[in-house]
Amino acid sequence: MTATARSRRKTLQVNGIEDSPRGKVLSAAASLFREQGYERTTVRDIAARVGIQSGSLFHHFASKEEILKAVMIDVIRFNTERLQHAVAAAPGTRAKLRALIECELQSIIGDTREAMAVLVYSWAALSPANQKDVLGLRSVYEQVWLDVLTAARKEGLIDVEPFVLRRLLTGAISWSNTWYDPQGPMSIAQLVDTVLGMAIRPSKEC
Amino acid sequence: MTATARSRRKTLQVNGIEDSPRGKVLSAAASLFREQGYERTTVRDIAARVGIQSGSLFHHFASKEEILKAVMIDVIRFNTERLQHAVAAAPGTRAKLRALIECELQSIIGDTREAMAVLVYSWAALSPANQKDVLGLRSVYEQVWLDVLTAARKEGLIDVEPFVLRRLLTGAISWSNTWYDPQGPMSIAQLVDTVLGMAIRPSKEC
Amino acid sequence: MTATARSRRKTLQVNGIEDSPRGKVLSAAASLFREQGYERTTVRDIAARVGIQSGSLFHHFASKEEILKAVMIDVIRFNTERLQHAVAAAPGTRAKLRALIECELQSIIGDTREAMAVLVYSWAALSPANQKDVLGLRSVYEQVWLDVLTAARKEGLIDVEPFVLRRLLTGAISWSNTWYDPQGPMSIAQLVDTVLGMAIRPSKEC
């Protein structure tokens, strides 16, 4: 399998187009959790959307919460890999920073939009033990950001402490999932530039 | 009643110190909804924290959802009033913009922290009709922001379209409620300045 | 309240004639557990027999297993008290031994018949922690037996080790609940004498 094929498979998987039973369930669950919230979504809702009986879900997942966890883990894994590839391919710190913002916006308002919304808004539904597991994966993703931001600061590209800047950007970017309309007048590229403009040190732009 | 007294009452109310039954319920509910989420909080939880029986709640509120709605409306009303006063008192557009950021950060990580978290994270639990009602109040609050940002753009203080900038700032600020630690090394004033630095046009700082 | 009245109340309670909600549930549960076994009895079965909805059961008992435990504890408490009174009232060791057998047969095939069957046949349905609790009460009951049997042996009335004799009698007596018919030709008094004859040292009868 080529890297491209592997990547495509994963893209499809988080979008639920993959037709394995597991993939179908995850895709249906991500949509429903996004639309209604985790608690307001019943396992019967998920099963109905997949076209099976509710009891059959439990051949694939031990519990409703395991479905939630799997949605989260899949989307983190997929986006971490995409982020790493994009950063590796970008020449120079400024380009890497732009790649981070673009990748994250892509994940929030593009192909993994539903699962990312679940990650943010249904976080409290996970048990502490599962939160810890997911956080472990999430920290790999965050480290990619932190490494680039730290380099950017050394180079004088940004003048805000990396940890704080990362948090502010996380909020700004993740919130876009509540208002950004792909059909609207603003392109993703424009949004990326706007966010990049907020992050980068003013003097560097003069 | 003086403006100060009225303001104090409201402050206390959203913080739950007010000892009217209604105030106690709202305060308990805001804390619990914040801690556990709306669906995972039972009316018995709320009643227990107030010190009454669950059936008694329904003498004050018609339904659990009405409690949620009241928490949201109260916190929006209170913060809108505070925002309006702060903006009115600030001399000049730049000071007004700083006042907006400071007020909103204050509401997110300060006195109305719990209710604001409910507003963001339990939004989907409201019925569409109730969402519309709350949104009506919210738009008053947003108009204060938009008016200042529009003036700021005319003055060349910012160079991002006000609507877009507002959304990005909304995300950046509201997310702080997940990470900002009042006991930590960063003061609120520092955070205000950092956010202001992200908003204001680079060239204006040179 | 006189001792008689107190005793009557308890008799009624284990028989479920008492009309407190708790008493009704316990009585219905004991009958159903006896008839169908604990696992084959649903909470809906119990509720239907009491004339309430299944959800209402959980105002009185935290779980189905708590109902089972309460049935067991109530019947042990009641029978322990009856046993203690009967032994105290009996003059001499031989009479005490007869009283023990009579009391236990009474509990097995008489007024507490259903609950005693539950105690024996649904024992494995209790969690280990609950088994321990019930066993603690049961040991008080058993000690009454052991004290009398030990005295009987000292006096040469029996010649089997008390612990072993107790176990054999427990089996012989408790099994009667599967075959003894109060409407049949054999009176309880005759059965008591028969069992007593099995327990007492042959030479003492010559």
Place this chain on the structure above:
Amino acid sequence: MTATARSRRKTLQVNGIEDSPRGKVLSAAASLFREQGYERTTVRDIAARVGIQSGSLFHHFASKEEILKAVMIDVIRFNTERLQHAVAAAPGTRAKLRALIECELQSIIGDTREAMAVLVYSWAALSPANQKDVLGLRSVYEQVWLDVLTAARKEGLIDVEPFVLRRLLTGAISWSNTWYDPQGPMSIAQLVDTVLGMAIRPSKEC
């Protein structure tokens, strides 16, 4: 096949050492039913212990209840045969009575311990029709007891009505499965003698 070989096969079968699929299932089921009870044992439990999938069980038995019935029938058949042989081999009524007790204790606390416990404690799980079938076989076993007891009474060896004595002994013996410890201080032979002592007419012992 010699009588010895046939006997060995059956012994092994009820102990589950036989390696036909049917024998393995029966052995696993007897252990599990004994440990957890019939209802708390799932067909997946049984299949897992045998090392097959749960669906495969249904190639050997039409239903879970058929497995239970087969465990009971096998153990009754085996013990009836053993009882008959032992009685036939014993010289005189007193020896025959001792053989009955010894055989039954052996079945309860020895080689067929698990299946015998199932017979007693999971009886209520059988449908009435199946209970009738099993009872038909059981009556053959009981007749062996009754014949000897009737002869013993004619000879003045016992003075309790055979039917009643049989029930009392059934209980005393079957209960031993809850307390008798083969590693403990009491040998099976001693227990046999103790039970025999309870059964036999006092005067006959003087």
Place this chain on the structure above:
DNA sequence: TATGAATGAGCGTTCATTCAT
């Protein structure tokens, strides 16, 4: 107002059984 027993619809989950492969 406050209580608390009761409701009843609905939840996540279990599990014996079926059947196409």
Place this chain on the structure above:
DNA sequence: AATGAATGAACGCTCATTCAT
């Protein structure tokens, strides 16, 4: 024979809401 995904009815339990007191 064996597999294992799927079924579907039923389970124990939850909880917002009602209402007689």
